[in-house]
Amino acid sequence: MSSREKILSAIRSLTLEPKALPDIPHFSNSGDLVERFTQSISGNKGEVMTKSEFEEWFSTSGFSKVISLSDHFSKLATLSLPEDPHDLETLEVAILDGQFGVAENGAIWLEDSQLGLRALPFATEHLVIVLDRNRLEDTMHQGYDKIAAAHSGFGLFLAGPSKTADIEQSLVIGAQGAKSLRVVLI
Amino acid sequence: MTHPENAAEFLKDSQKSKWHDETLWFVRDKRDKVSKGIPEWEQLRELASGIKDNVLANLANYLEEFERNTTKNGIIVHWAADSEEHNRLVLEILQQQNCTAVVKSKSILTEECHLNPYLEKHGVEVVDTDLGERIVQFLNQPPSHIVLPAIHLKKGEISELFHEKLHTEKGNEDPAYLTQAARVHLREKFFAAKVAITGVNFGIAETGEFVVCTNEGNADMGVHLAQVHIACMGIEKILPRRKDLGVFLRLLARSATGQPITNYNSHFRSPSTGKEIHIILVDNGRTAQLAREKFRNSLKCIRCGACMNTCPIYRRSGGFSYNSTVPGPIGSILSPGLDLKKHSSLPFASTLCGSCTDVCPVKINIHEQLYEWRQEVTKTQGEFAKGLSMKLANGIFKSPLAYKISGSLMRNAVKSLPNSLIYHPLNTWGKNRNLPDPPKESFQQWYRKNRS
Numbered sequence: 001m002s003s004r005e006k007i008l009s010a011i012r013s014l015t016l017e018p019k020a021l022p023d024i025p026h027f028s029n030s031g032d033l034v035e036r037f038t039q040s041i042s043g044n045k046g047e048v049m050t051k052s053e054f055e056e057w058f059s060t061s062g063f064s065k066v067i068s069l070s071d072h073f074s075k076l077a078t079l080s081l082p083e084d085p086h087d088l089e090t091l092e093v094a095i096l097d098g099q100f101g102v103a104e105n106g107a108i109w110l111e112d113s114q115l116g117l118r119a120l121p122f123a124t125e126h127l128v129i130v131l132d133r134n135r136l137e138d139t140m141h142q143g144y145d146k147i148a149a150a151h152s153g154f155g156l157f158l159a160g161p162s163k164t165a166d167i168e169q170s171l172v173i174g175a176q177g178a179k180s181l182r183v184v185l186i
Numbered sequence: 187m188t189h190p191e192n193a194a195e196f197l198k199d200s201q202k203s204k205w206h207d208e209t210l211w212f213v214r215d216k217r218d219k220v221s222k223g224i225p226e227w228e229q230l231r232e233l234a235s236g237i238k239d240n241v242l243a244n245l246a247n248y249l250e251e252f253e254r255n256t257t258k259n260g261i262i263v264h265w266a267a268d269s270e271e272h273n274r275l276v277l278e279i280l281q282q283q284n285c286t287a288v289v290k291s292k293s294i295l296t297e298e299c300h301l302n303p304y305l306e307k308h309g310v311e312v313v314d315t316d317l318g319e320r321i322v323q324f325l326n327q328p329p330s331h332i333v334l335p336a337i338h339l340k341k342g343e344i345s346e347l348f349h350e351k352l353h354t355e356k357g358n359e360d361p362a363y364l365t366q367a368a369r370v371h372l373r374e375k376f377f378a379a380k381v382a383i384t385g386v387n388f389g390i391a392e393t394g395e396f397v398v399c400t401n402e403g404n405a406d407m408g409v410h411l412a413q414v415h416i417a418c419m420g421i422e423k424i425l426p427r428r429k430d431l432g433v434f435l436r437l438l439a440r441s442a443t444g445q446p447i448t449n450y451n452s453h454f455r456s457p458s459t460g461k462e463i464h465i466i467l468v469d470n471g472r473t474a475q476l477a478r479e480k481f482r483n484s485l486k487c488i489r490c491g492a493c494m495n496t497c498p499i500y501r502r503s504g505g506f507s508y509n510s511t512v513p514g515p516i517g518s519i520l521s522p523g524l525d526l527k528k529h530s531s532l533p534f535a536s537t538l539c540g541s542c543t544d545v546c547p548v549k550i551n552i553h554e555q556l557y558e559w560r561q562e563v564t565k566t567q568g569e570f571a572k573g574l575s576m577k578l579a580n581g582i583f584k585s586p587l588a589y590k591i592s593g594s595l596m597r598n599a600v601k602s603l604p605n606s607l608i609y610h611p612l613n614t615w616g617k618n619r620n621l622p623d624p625p626k627e628s629f630q631q632w633y634r635k636n637r638s
Binding site: 003017018025118154162164 | 249421432446450458469
């Protein structure tokens with residue numbers, strides 16, 4: 001007997017009382033979505049900016065290796081998307097469009113079609129996500145309602161920069177992945 | 187060694203054990219604060235528990251649905267009855283790829299299966315890429331906590347270790363500096379690895395996708411750069427529907443560290459063009475636990491670690507004192523199912539205060555199961571040394587006169603007992619404990635005076 005059959009038949013040999021799958025009720029919170037989203041991102045150690053704030057930051061930071069997959073900032077790109085993700089090793093900035101954000105925790109949904117390469121938002125030193133301020137959802141429940149039928153090979157709720165507190169619980173931003181997250185609300 | 191013996195070892199460094207206690211309580215406190223911001227928190231716990239009840243009652247069907255959908259999505263599914271088979275399957279995939287160096291993100295299942303020593307024995311270098319896990323791996327230690335693997339170490343120790351292993355400046359204990367050194371070291375490994383191993387937080391039957399959550403982004407750094415992704419998943423990690431993730435992702439990070447969500451929550455549905463994803467579905471004692479009615483719902487656990495952070499015993503005895511892959515209260519009800527003899531002291535490493543049950547996001551009745559395991563241990567091991575004192579107490583409680591006399595004797599005795607007797611090395615009770623001030627009178631005397 002294969003292990004598959006062994007496991008399944010071991011489970012099926014048990015008399016398990018039936019338990020109904022609960023419905024998930026509609027949960028919602030009050031409060032301005034932009035305000036709550038902004039607070040959440042800053043709690044996750046990211047930063048929400050306006051278009052002009054972002055442009056000012058970008059123009060003074062002198063980056064030379066930039067990939068932009070966002071139509072809003074396509075002119076800022078200095079590199080095109082490589083074929084091999086290993087070529088992202090020294091990338092300084094990636095600019096991507098997010099599909100929508102979740103106000104309760106700052107999570108932003110991205111799929112293969114926004115990422116180009118799945119490694120991109122992790123391997124880059126700094127990450128910028130452009131998000132339509134009218135595309136904010138209340139909680140994760142509304143978020144999953146939105147992507148219920150979506151069918152991407154890879155999808156990601158990203159909520160902040162790479163961070164760790166593994167050394168004496170001291171929070172350090174920039175563990176293995178991106179050292180910063182800037183969300184540009186347009 | 188038993189839990190009390192190991193705990194005694196941990197308590198020898200009283201300053202460090204005090205720090206450990208306070209740090210974990212701080213994490214527990216953060217969890218309280220963030221959960222109170224969610225008005226429907228208790229409803230979410232109820233839902234999560236109900237969804238997991240349904241999963242456990244229909245596990246075989248859900249596993250088949252998951253297999254069907256993952257296969258349709260182009261993911262290769264394997265089944266492992268036990269840890270040996272799991273390890274063998276991983277090695278076979280590595281050998282097909284001629285891979286001798288692998289990066290691995292946090293996976294408690296691979297710890298449970300002792301995958302690292304197995305692969306190393308077969309000539310494969312394994313690099314744990316979670317910072318805390320890399321630290322304990324350098325020290326040849328297992329993680330002491332499932333979410334905070336290096337919580338038993340002070341930054342001075344990590345600084346010394348990194349000086350030796352990563353050539354950081356001697357004496358530089360700055361966490362930002364040390365993390366940066368690890369970043370450089372680990373990114374080199376990510377960019378060189380052909381195969382990456384991860385655990386799985388949730389597997390969705392309906393869509394055939396699985397979700398991996400990290401804060402460091404290390405799981406994603408590994409798998410998106412590698413040619414092959416091996417995901418190791420316990421069979422109890424199934425959720426029926428994609429929308430169930432809404433409930434569980436709201437609970438997981440808030441319960442674990444008091445954050446509203448982990449910064450990276452990756453949903454893997456099919457491999458990138460030209461790459462491979464393998465899932466290994468592992469039993470390793472889970473169907474046996476499912477068969478134990480009293481202990482069945484321990485399989486609801488989502489490995490958040492909240493029960494450890496709150497447990498007065500865990501905080502004061504450290505993760506290693508449990509000598510089990512999953513320590514703390516949840517480990518003390520999971521591990522006896524794997525090896526009752528080895529883990530027989532664990533159900534007693536609890537005050538049965540019930541705090542673990544109160545914070546558990548999937549409402550596992552942990553303290554009741556600890557009590558139940560005690561009955562199982564006593565059945566198999568017979569009378570304990572405590573038997574004599576229990577018999578004596580039984581006699582005293584049966585006779586009202588004996589109770590009255592012994593009460594008054596004790597009140598005087600506690601007052602006049604010399605410290606040398608209470609804090610005598612032979613009296614284990616006196617270790618790290620102080621006697622309370624005895625009341626001047628019995629409750630009966632107080633009642634007569636004040637209420638009659």
